Amino acid sequence: MLAGQIRVSVPDRSLRADLRAVSIVWRRELIRFRRDRLRAVTSLIQPVLFLFILGTGLASLAKSGMPPGVSFKTFIFPGVVAMSVLFTAIFSAASIVWDREFGFLREMLVAPVSRSAIVIGKCLGGATIATFQGILMLLLAGLADVPYNPVLLITLVGELLLLAFTLTAFGVMMAARITQFQAFMALTQMLVMPLFFLSGALYPLTGLPGWLSVLTRIDPLTYVVGPMRHAVVSHLNISPIAQRALSPGVTWDGWVVPIWLSLVIVAAMGLAMMSVAIVTFSKTE
Amino acid sequence: MGAGTRLGTDRRGRRQAVAADTGPDAGPGDTVVADRTEARPAIRVSELTKTYGEIEAVRGIDFEVRAGETFGFLGPNGAGKSTTIKILCTLAKPTSGNAWVAGRNVRTERDAVRRNIGLVFQDTTLDNYLTGAQNLRFHAELYGVPAAAVAPRMRQVLEMVDLWDRRDSLVMTYSGGMQRRLEIARGLLHAPHVLFLDEPTVGLDPQTRSSIWEYINDLKTREDITIFLTTHYMDEAEHCDRIAIIDHGKIVAIDTPEALKASVGKDRVQIHTENDAAAISELASAFGIEAGVHEGAVTFSVTSGEQFVPQLFARLTVPIAAVSVSRPSLDDVFMSYTGTTIRDAEATGNDAMRQMAARFRGRR
Numbered sequence: 273m274l275a276g277q278i279r280v281s282v283p284d285r286s287l288r289a290d291l292r293a294v295s296i297v298w299r300r301e302l303i304r305f306r307r308d309r310l311r312a313v314t315s316l317i318q319p320v321l322f323l324f325i326l327g328t329g330l331a332s333l334a335k336s337g338m339p340p341g342v343s344f345k346t347f348i349f350p351g352v353v354a355m356s357v358l359f360t361a362i363f364s365a366a367s368i369v370w371d372r373e374f375g376f377l378r379e380m381l382v383a384p385v386s387r388s389a390i391v392i393g394k395c396l397g398g399a400t401i402a403t404f405q406g407i408l409m410l411l412l413a414g415l416a417d418v419p420y421n422p423v424l425l426i427t428l429v430g431e432l433l434l435l436a437f438t439l440t441a442f443g444v445m446m447a448a449r450i451t452q453f454q455a456f457m458a459l460t461q462m463l464v465m466p467l468f469f470l471s472g473a474l475y476p477l478t479g480l481p482g483w484l485s486v487l488t489r490i491d492p493l494t495y496v497v498g499p500m501r502h503a504v505v506s507h508l509n510i511s512p513i514a515q516r517a518l519s520p521g522v523t524w525d526g527w528v529v530p531i532w533l534s535l536v537i538v539a540a541m542g543l544a545m546m547s548v549a550i551v552t553f554s555k556t557e
Numbered sequence: 558m559g560a561g562t563r564l565g566t567d568r569r570g571r572r573q574a575v576a577a578d579t580g581p582d583a584g585p586g587d588t589v590v591a592d593r594t595e596a597r598p599a600i601r602v603s604e605l606t607k608t609y610g611e612i613e614a615v616r617g618i619d620f621e622v623r624a625g626e627t628f629g630f631l632g633p634n635g636a637g638k639s640t641t642i643k644i645l646c647t648l649a650k651p652t653s654g655n656a657w658v659a660g661r662n663v664r665t666e667r668d669a670v671r672r673n674i675g676l677v678f679q680d681t682t683l684d685n686y687l688t689g690a691q692n693l694r695f696h697a698e699l700y701g702v703p704a705a706a707v708a709p710r711m712r713q714v715l716e717m718v719d720l721w722d723r724r725d726s727l728v729m730t731y732s733g734g735m736q737r738r739l740e741i742a743r744g745l746l747h748a749p750h751v752l753f754l755d756e757p758t759v760g761l762d763p764q765t766r767s768s769i770w771e772y773i774n775d776l777k778t779r780e781d782i783t784i785f786l787t788t789h790y791m792d793e794a795e796h797c798d799r800i801a802i803i804d805h806g807k808i809v810a811i812d813t814p815e816a817l818k819a820s821v822g823k824d825r826v827q828i829h830t831e832n833d834a835a836a837i838s839e840l841a842s843a844f845g846i847e848a849g850v851h852e853g854a855v856t857f858s859v860t861s862g863e864q865f866v867p868q869l870f871a872r873l874t875v876p877i878a879a880v881s882v883s884r885p886s887l888d889d890v891f892m893s894y895t896g897t898t899i900r901d902a903e904a905t906g907n908d909a910m911r912q913m914a915a916r917f918r919g920r921r
Contacts, residue, residue: 371684382647382671384699
């Protein structure tokens with residue numbers, strides 16, 4: 273017997289082993305995010321610019337469309353918070369491409385755990401970070417005349433979590449196929465702004481020309497920005513008519529999509545994209 | 558899971574240690590050791606082939622590695638070393654043939670193979686933004702090391718490679734040699750039966766290379782483990798108990814370094830002349846010796862080099878600028894089995910297979 277050796281026997285694959293794998297992949301994302309405070313700050317800059325510069329600049333133009341006592345900043349606040357989540361979620365998915373370039377992905381892929389555990393861990397990790405980034409934006413609610421109502425804030429955080437998960441799953445799905453960092457960044461940059469602009473974050477979705485109306489309805493972001501705006505508007509101290517004018521809901525050919533269905537659509541898209549990512553990662557040479 | 562040794566029985570009825578023991582007086586742990594060092598070979602390879610499209614990277618190889626052995630795969634880049642190691646690690650599927658690692662089939666028992674092997678790749682696979690300890694912790698969780706064993710085992714492997722004091726530094730602050738040591742420690746963390754080292758010292762300076770070898774030799778005395786490594790450095794192959802020489806996807810020789818050198822039996826003579834072609838033809842006509850140009854010098858083998866050199870000066874008309882005589886080395890072994898030196902084999906970079914291999918050495 274060799275003196276002092278710690279004997280270890282690695283157990284067979286089990287659900288518990290896979291859960292440990294999910295947990296450590298998730299924790300690694302958090303450790304790396306905590307170490308990268310600069311990213312947390314710089315990711316805030318763009319949403320803040322939209323909220324305060326664009327929001328203030330366009331306020332006088334938008335005044336005619338707003339009910340009395342409601343500022344344009346309040347109107348775009350939910351969309352701008354969603355935007356901060358959008359950027360962070362996509363960037364955290366990019367870490368897979370980064371891991372591939374620096375070899376760490378291989379350390380994960382050769383481990384005796386299922387690939388789904390690794391993909392799920394990544395998606396949950398990215399979702400957590402992106403939600404945290406969204407919460408930082410939510411702290412600025414008062415500056416956009418959005419009340420710090422606990423029920424409102426909890427609702428918004430829940431919706432952000434769902435959005436963050438789906439967007440990370442989208443990013444991970446792309447990262448499973450695109451192996452070069454530059455290509456991934458170019459492609460996501462190309463997609464991020466259209467996703468944001470088509471979500472109705474900056475304008476109401478009613479009375480749009482047909483082509484734009486269709487495009488906005490296929491943007492997954494729309495189905496989170498709508499419910500978020502509904503939550504914000506219903507906590508404003510204005511008449512029900514004004515509330516309905518500000519947040520008419522997402523419509524399909526005149527039919528108002530209920531909020532629960534909106535959120536189910538987003539969750540289903542996230543799960544579908546995560547499944548595609550799992551299948552892609554499970555293929556070997 | 559508590560500390561101390563407990564024996565459990567897995568689904569296949571094999572006895573195994575469930576948790577950690579920390580000393581030689583652990584009693585039942587001894588049976589575990591006996592279980593490990595049984596006669597079963599650590600690696601068995603049978604008629605293995607691998608083709609990538611048109612290219613045959615591995616063309617039917619057979620060998621066995623005994624438990625506890627340090628076994629080296631020696632050959633130029635593109636000879637099929639990395640492909641073989643990939644198959645043994647279940648990272649690539651064999652085209653035909655079969656292989657067993659720690660008694661598990663690489664085709665059908667992928668997870669079981671992976672749990673029983675440690676891997677150190679040519680390219681680093683560390684997370685530079687985590688500390689050394691965090692990298693190990695990540696590995697321990699992925700490999701399901703029992704929670705109670707994680708901390709003591711981490712300390713043990715980190716102390717083994719002298720990185721315990723640097724465990725809380727970010728990996729990006731480590732030197733190349735330290736990173737390689739950390740990878741070796743990580744490969745050992747889950748106490749694998751077989752440790753695969755793919756070119757463990759490539760890209761390191763000579764001093765760091767020799768220190769890595771000290772760690773590898775040291776770990777043989779501490780861990781109950783079989784080491785399978787690939788290298789294209791001749792001097793490193795000397796550290797192995799046995800080596801297999803692989804060239805163009807086939808094993809051309811397999812034995813201990815001493816036996817391989819003895820099998821060559823001749824000294825190697827290299828001469829620098831003003832006219833190599835004339836010297837080669839004169840060597841053939843005057844002495845009946847077949848010579849060739851290797852590494853820029855006319856090279857040939859004779860039974861006793863020192864006695865031959867005076868005759869050489871007396872009878873060769875081509876002026877000789879310099880001469881060297883060397884005892885058989887693994888270089889000569891390689892040359893006698895493949896007809897070329899390993900450096901020359903590396904230099905001909907236009908080989909299609911070599912390019913293919915280079916591509917597969919890259920990341921997936």
